[in-house]
Amino acid sequence: MAVHKHILSALRNGPTRRNLFGPVDREQLQVEYQAALHKDLEEASIRWGFDFIRDKPLNSSDFKWEGIPATKVPVLYRSCMLEQAEGDSILAAVSHKGGRAQSPQSDKENIPNSPERYSLDLEKLERTPERGESTGLKRKQTNITDFFQAKRRVVGKPRKSGE
Amino acid sequence: MELLCLELDTNIRARPDPNLLCDDRVLHSLLTIEERFLPQYSYFKGVQKDIQPFMRRMVATWMLEVCEEQKCEEEVFPLAMNYLDRFLAVVPTKKCNLQLLGAVCMFLASKLKDTRPLTAEKLCIYTDNSIRPQELLEWELVVLGKLKWNLAAVTPNDFIEYILRRLPLPEDKLALIRKHVQTFIALCATDFSFAMYPPSMIATGSVGAAICGLQLNSSNQSQWGDSLTDLLAKITNTEVDVLKACQEHIERVLVSSLREGHQQQQQQQQQTQRGSSGKGLEELDQSSTPTDVRDINL
Numbered sequence: 001m002a003v004h005k006h007i008l009s010a011l012r013n014g015p016t017r018r019n020l021f022g023p024v025d026r027e028q029l030q031v032e033y034q035a036a037l038h039k040d041l042e043e044a045s046i047r048w049g050f051d052f053i054r055d056k057p058l059n060s061s062d063f064k065w066e067g068i069p070a071t072k073v074p075v076l077y078r079s080c081m082l083e084q085a086e087g088d089s090i091l092a093a094v095s096h097k098g099g100r101a102q103s104p105q106s107d108k109e110n111i112p113n114s115p116e117r118y119s120l121d122l123e124k125l126e127r128t129p130e131r132g133e134s135t136g137l138k139r140k141q142t143n144i145t146d147f148f149q150a151k152r153r154v155v156g157k158p159r160k161s162g163e
Numbered sequence: 164m165e166l167l168c169l170e171l172d173t174n175i176r177a178r179p180d181p182n183l184l185c186d187d188r189v190l191h192s193l194l195t196i197e198e199r200f201l202p203q204y205s206y207f208k209g210v211q212k213d214i215q216p217f218m219r220r221m222v223a224t225w226m227l228e229v230c231e232e233q234k235c236e237e238e239v240f241p242l243a244m245n246y247l248d249r250f251l252a253v254v255p256t257k258k259c260n261l262q263l264l265g266a267v268c269m270f271l272a273s274k275l276k277d278t279r280p281l282t283a284e285k286l287c288i289y290t291d292n293s294i295r296p297q298e299l300l301e302w303e304l305v306v307l308g309k310l311k312w313n314l315a316a317v318t319p320n321d322f323i324e325y326i327l328r329r330l331p332l333p334e335d336k337l338a339l340i341r342k343h344v345q346t347f348i349a350l351c352a353t354d355f356s357f358a359m360y361p362p363s364m365i366a367t368g369s370v371g372a373a374i375c376g377l378q379l380n381s382s383n384q385s386q387w388g389d390s391l392t393d394l395l396a397k398i399t400n401t402e403v404d405v406l407k408a409c410q411e412h413i414e415r416v417l418v419s420s421l422r423e424g425h426q427q428q429q430q431q432q433q434q435t436q437r438g439s440s441g442k443g444l445e446e447l448d449q450s451s452t453p454t455d456v457r458d459i460n461l
Contacts, residue, residue: 016229017289017290018225018289020221020261021218024293024294026298033305037305
């Protein structure tokens with residue numbers, strides 16, 4: 001690291017803790033943030049043929065959407081719905097109309113959360129979600145021995161070496 | 164029997180995995196996918212109106228200092244700069260939001276590479292509280308969207324071991340070479356002229372510059388000759404001329420960076436000696452500038 005310091009000392013000015021380009025216009029920043037999110041969401045809506053704000057499929061879409069109960073999907077996919085009304089338990093599942101398993105743009109499968117139902121909560125974001133929270137479907141942890149056939153040594157038989 | 168906990172407050176590292184290091188397929192895969200993560204445009208000529216190249220350098224230097232102070236993994240800084248360049252290539256950004264963007268990029272890169280990632284609060288303190296954790300988290304989402312969540316970008320650091328393994332280098336010098344290579348890679352990341360170079364070329368050029376700088380190639384001339392560049396070029400499938408140009412470019416940036424650092428030191432000395440009358444800056448003797456990497460204390 002000393003090399004870094006020496007070579008890059010030219011660019012140093014004062015302590016590392018510093019404001020580089022003056023004050024940030026908070027209101028403008030918020031406006032830009034909302035606009036950026038909204039644009040992302042619109043693009044995602046067009047791409048997937050699904051209105052993520054109203055939580056409804058679009059009429060003109062390459063995909064055929066059908067609803068499935070929230071309990072049938074892993075907890076991971078439910079987390080961002082928690083802020084919504086609890087009675088609303090329907091998530092949408094997607095299948096391609098043409099029967100193809102993947103869309104041609106399968107590398108862009110990530111959908112940003114809509115700002116409406118995604119209230120930022122620092123504590124939640126900074127924390128890794130714990131497994132098996134109360135809402136979770138409890139699933140038994142698989143043990144490696146689950147894959148072995150149960151064997152019992154019959155008493156009286158001589159031990160094989162290595163047993 | 165007494166049980167002792169020998170766990171220290173250091174990060175436990177896996178040993179280098181020969182299955183990965185000795186297999187050519189890994190290097191080939193890295194070479195195949197690296198282009199996908201390059202910024203698409205030289206954004207100062209189009210997208211950006213408010214931001215100048217020197218501002219990129221300012222934010223890059225700040226980011227490097229933060230990464231150093233927080234003892235981040237070596238690749239955190241180059242990876243964060245990759246995010247920054249890819250974002251700036253598509254989103255016109257205001258000068259006053261550039262530091263926020265830099266912080267967000269470090270936040271993401273650190274999550275990907277560090278055992279104990281930088282926290283939002285800590286990063287905000289480093290901006291002298293000019294941004295709030297809330298804003299950092301909000302913009303994290305925006306940046307992720309623009310990067311299409313493709314965060315596992317190939318960095319020059321990914322190539323270091325694959326290149327070093329294929330060179331006949333003395334075992335006892337490896338740690339020193341590695342350190343120099345990492346420094347050159349960080350230096351390249353602060354300089355926009357390297358932003359469009361493929362990571363493998365920056366890595367190869369940095370290894371070349373490190374070996375030449377440490378003059379490891381002159382002591383056993385018979386072994387290397389002029390073949391160092393040829394050998395390096397072959398490892399990462401780079402053209403010899405292009406690689407030579409890249410290495411020279413790195414060496415030029417290094418020399419000018421050292422000179423600036425030296426000048427600034429002298430300037431500071433002068434200022435403390437003469438008080439505020441810091442005249443005669445041009446007369447500064449530059450002959451004592453260390454242009455030999457070996458003169459730098461490690």
